[in-house]
Amino acid sequence: MKDGKGKGDGGKKPGRQASRADFFPRLIAMQRFAHARNFVVFKMTNSGLPGRRKLSIIIDNFSSDSAMTAMSVLDAYGEQMLDHLEISSLPLLWHGIEDSQTAEMADFAAFVRHMKERSLPACGVAFPIRLGGMGNGYVVFVANYLDLTSEAVVDLHDRSHQLMMDLLVLDERRAMPDDVLSSREVACLQLAGDGLVSEEVAEKLRLSVHTVNAYLATATMKLDSVNRIQAIAKAIRLGYIA
Incomplete structure (x- = not known):
């Protein structure tokens, strides 16, 4: 049997309140790996109009x-990125102009889609993140010159996916009351997540079946x-149970 996580309040609480600033070191490390100049993370949100979505900036290091x-x-x-997000998870690449450019590689075609050139003084790569109900968006890196192997593209995309997931989980937890789950609720969810039915959970915790339910x-x-089932999955994602 796995015990419920957390202290007396039942939740798995960090020593201090996490924030988006905690993601800067990870993004800077990825930026250096890509030899990029800047990064930005976009999240897809509803613009307030029916059926109309937009990309919003949630973290960046542009001056x-x-x-x-x-x-x-x-x-x-933005419009091209939104359209692409609906149909594909391939990274997007754009060429710069004048002294800004992207290295052309024979094996790039299988890993990226090229966007039409715009009047931006830099080139860039945008990694689409599609997490379904959790949220969707992009992690983007720009530079005066990008020279990425296909292996580097795949690695950066994987790290971008994990970073976006962690960001969205952080936002989800911050939107909830601090003590959202009691210790009993966590214990019941944990045992239910371990595959026990209500009668078995009640026996383990010495409660009535009615109370467990x-x-x-x-x-x-x-x-x-x-x-x-959805509650158990969400509790695992938010760190309340294992």
């Missing part, structure tokens, strides 16, 4: 007084889930 900004990337390629129902509601 506000620079000629090249995260918003200029969005203005130039009540704890599971309130946990499902607090986690904004439609059923017990």
Whole structure:
């Protein structure tokens, strides 16, 4: 039997409140690996109009007084990136102009899609992240010159996927009440996640079946889930249970 995670409040709480700033070191490391100049992470959101979605900037390291900004990337390629996100998970690559360029490699065609050139003073690569109900978006790197092997593209895409997932989980947890689950709710979810039915959970915890079902129902509601299975999956993703 796996024990419920966390302290007395039942949740798996970090020593301090995590923030988006904690992701900067990971992004900087990826930027250096790509020999890029800047990065930006976009998240797809609803613009407020029915059926209309847009990309929003959630973290970047562009200078506000620079000629090249995260918003200029969005203005130039936002529509193409949105269209691409609906149909493909292949990275997108754009060529720069004048002294900015991307190295052409024979094996790139299998790993990227090329976007039409725009009047941006840099080239770049955009990694689409498609996480379904969790959210979708892009991790983008720009530079005056990019020279990436196909192996590097695959590695950066994998790291971008994990980073976006961690960012979205952080946002999801921050949107919830600090003590969203009680210790009993966590314990019931943990045992249910281990495959026990309500009667077995009740026996393990020395509770009535009615009480166990009540704890599971309130946990499902607090986690904004439609059923017990979804609540267990969400509790695992948010770190409440293992």
